[in-house]
Amino acid sequence: MSNRISSFAPVISKTSKILILGSVPGVKSLEMQQYYAHPQNQFWRIIFELLGKDFSGDYETRIETIRKNNIALWDVIDTCEREGSLDTKIRNEEHNDITKILNDHPSISVIFCNGQKSFKNLKKILGEESEIPVFVLPSTSPLHTISFDKKLKEWEIIKHFYEET
Template sequence: MQNRISSFPPIIDYNSKILILGSIPGVKSLEKQQYYGHPQNKFWKIIFELFNEEFTEDYIERIDILKKHHIALWDVIDSCERKGSLDSEIRNEEANQIAELLEKHPNIRAIFCNGGKSYKNLQKILGKDFKIPVFLMPSTSPLHTISFERKLDGWKTILNFL
């Protein structure tokens, strides 16, 4: 039996128009208590590139940039057992209350899933005929080995919903 891990609270406010969902934080992110805390994960680099913002390592500033651009962040999994950081190692997962979050935040126009695990889980949670568009994005994880340029290109879809 593995130790149970938990996701972070959502980063969201009334002005959020886009919800980005990961699966659940990896080991490095849990250690740092930060979304996408692994130094090789391209999430933050992609966000800063998309919005022509000056890159920063400061987590508070990163969150401010998300809010400035009306982006909310959360995970589809509330808690699970997992050895290491691989999504394939996730066991006994409990889902986050995505539908309730969306009810409380009616300005959300689209959901972007960071990788396949997030996307598959969200479809199980919300069903396939959900009223908000849901997009499967290229994972920003270092384990997803396509080039940064291809990842960035895939993520540009977000700009159509702001």
């Protein structure tokens, strides 16, 4: 397999308090060079709903919105081999340096994993016991077929940490 792909740089600031970790960008995201670019991925819709903001399709507005709300965004996997967008097709992954980003940004107080793959890989990096609370949330991918309302309800846990910021 020679389809080696790479994740994007983190979206983070010195005031970030919440870190949301995906696995690795899908085909559409890589093509657009944007986090969660697939039009059926519900990530941005969920985030705007949780923040009580009017939804925007503009990527720069999306990034500015999470930055202003002290939310950081990154992927657990730095590079891997994968055909298509399925996490189950990921092979030979190399991880991002999550420990370094946490050390460099001590304001981060909680991590949310967007799906099981990012959670399982994060556990490989941080071990079973993390000093920072880690929550696994249902994937926002269109391939994870539970309803938007069900995903939103589970993602609402972020509001408990957001309200503390």
